[in-house]
Amino acid sequence: MPTFVLASASPARLATLRNAGLDPQVIVSGVDESQVTDVPPAELALRLAELKCSAVATRADVPSDGLVLGCDSVLELDGAALGKPDDADDAVRRWKSMRGRSGVLHTGHCLHDRANGHRVAATASTTVHFADVTDAEIAAYVATGEPLHVAGAFTVDGLGGSFVTGIEGDHHNVVGVSLPLLRGMVRELGHAWTELWTR
Numbered sequence: 379m380p381t382f383v384l385a386s387a388s389p390a391r392l393a394t395l396r397n398a399g400l401d402p403q404v405i406v407s408g409v410d411e412s413q414v415t416d417v418p419p420a421e422l423a424l425r426l427a428e429l430k431c432s433a434v435a436t437r438a439d440v441p442s443d444g445l446v447l448g449c450d451s452v453l454e455l456d457g458a459a460l461g462k463p464d465d466a467d468d469a470v471r472r473w474k475s476m477r478g479r480s481g482v483l484h485t486g487h488c489l490h491d492r493a494n495g496h497r498v499a500a501t502a503s504t505t506v507h508f509a510d511v512t513d514a515e516i517a518a519y520v521a522t523g524e525p526l527h528v529a530g531a532f533t534v535d536g537l538g539g540s541f542v543t544g545i546e547g548d549h550h551n552v553v554g555v556s557l558p559l560l561r562g563m564v565r566e567l568g569h570a571w572t573e574l575w576t577r
């Protein structure tokens with residue numbers, strides 16, 4: 379069974395992968411995400427996922443049998459790629475702009491097989507519909523701090539879940555990693571998905 383390495387600091391990605399039966403080793407990439415500019419949102423997510431994956435996959439401390447996963451999530455709204463809000467004021471502005479509307483959460487995925495250098499990369503996209511929340515709800519939500527730490531300033535599985543009226547596409551992709559897409563990528567690299575299960 380290959381060692382699964384998550385090249386991400388995201389607690390949500392780690393929890394999602396653990397709940398799905400994997401036991402990832404976490405090695406944070408530390409990639410400066412500002413280095414990629416002027417590309418469409420879905421391409422930005424993919425490019426950043428590839429940079430994060432590469433930054434970890436080439437490290438000497440990665441097991442020789444490691445399957446290394448890099449990810450990046452952005453919310454596309456009005457053609458712009460929205461990552462984490464700059465600050466509380468930015469989060470309030472974002473919510474006043476996106477309430478009652480829809481956006482697309484793109485998560486780029488890049489999986490590198492250390493054993494042979496093969497890699498696959500793909501983006502999954504999930505349409506997210508937002509409730510027409512009130513100013514008071516926005517203020518209360520931002521005051522919790524949750525929206526400041528996540529792409530798009532919302533979560534679908536946390537406090538923000540009550541402000542998401544529906545999605546089209548993969549749920550976990552919104553959280554930060556698409557499990558069906560990852561299964562396909564693992565298989566494309568010649569491994570059985572269930573061989574990664576640790577229980």
Ligand SMILES: Nc1nc2c(ncn2[C@@H]2O[C@H](COP(=O)(O)OP(=O)(O)OP(=O)(O)O)[C@@H](O)[C@H]2O)c(=O)[nH]1
Binds near residue numbers: 389390430452533536
């Ligand atoms: N729990 C939860 N987290 C979300 C949701 N949407 C986005 N996120 C998180 O928002 C963060 C998006 O920022 P990224 O740059 O992709 O990842 P990061 O957390 O900075 O970690 P790195 O991969 O090390 O860059 C990730 O941690 C996602 O898991 C959601 O609906 N639920």
